Amino acid sequence: MSNVNKLPNARRAPSPVVRCYLIVFNALSAAGWAYIIYLALSVIIDQRASSSAYDFLKPLVSYVPTSIVTLFSPQPTATNQFSNTLTSILRPYIPATHNSTFFALAPVQSLAALEIIHVLLGLVRSPLPTTVIQVSSRLILVWGIIERFPHTHSSPLYTTMILAWALTEVPRHAYYTLLLAGYGVPIWLTWIRYSTFYILYPIGAVSEALVMLTAWGLEDWVKAGLVAIWAPGLWVMYAHMMHMRRRVFGVNEGRKSREKPKDRAKAK
Secondary structure, eight states: OOOOOOOOOTTSOOOHHHHHHHHHHHHHHHHHHHHHHHHHHHHHTTOOOOHHHHHHHGGGGGGSOTTTGGGTSOOOOOOOHHHHHHHHHHTTTSOOOHHHHHHHHHHHHHHTTHHHHHHHTTSSOOOHHHHHHHHHHHHIIIIIIITTOGGGGGOHHHHHHHHHHHHHHHHHHHHHHHHHHTOOOOHHHHHHHTTTHHHHHHHHHHHHHHHHHTTOSTTHHHHHHHHHTHHHHHHHHHHHHHHHHHHHHHHHHHHHHHSOHHHHHHHO
16 A cells, blocks of 8 residues: 655745755655565565675664564564465465565665655645555554564565555655656656556555464454454545546546537537
8 A cells, every 4th residue: 555745735846955855765765665676576586686785785774673562572473374374375376575675675664654754744745644554554564563473474475565565666756756856757657656556555455464464462452453444544545546546637537528429529
């Protein structure tokens, strides 16, 4: 699932400093998510990523407090039969990619927490509720579930989840990088940014919920409650993106659909 990172109101353009900052933020985010796609695909096609790039970037995650949650509770090791069965079915087709991608996923997804601050400071006009839902749900998964529960590391659903995230985020951040930089955004990139969510959102939401279910422990009921809100949360994000897509594409399409046959003939 992905929130919308819209530009400030056209009547009040961002200052040069803010614009430069947002360009750098979106460009770095797009590059980070693209690198995650590369790492995941390199595992899927049975090819190792460049060792030099891996060795250069892997130490970055050491600066992130990867054990914040475990300071307050012991490391859980629970799993369940449903998760084991599902994993055994999917693993021949979708490999686990945690060992090759988490070192990059952790800092890239954590960087997205700045998007909430952007909204609060008025740097962008994204709706706060959808931004909070998007960012907080992913941070819970990255730090509260994946980093904390080792059994999730071997799940193919981790792979489908991060690919759904990355394939959503690369076009989104690339779109806003070009828009903020003043370059023309290609129509194909606009179409991808406002159309692929139809497929990627359900894949991402289902994968997220099932990844959570692979980590049953002392907090079973809490996690069950979180999973229960995934469906309405998906609908909120889905409806928001459909609204945004209509705003981008729907004006001319709606006008054509409302024209009477005679009007169309006259226009021709």
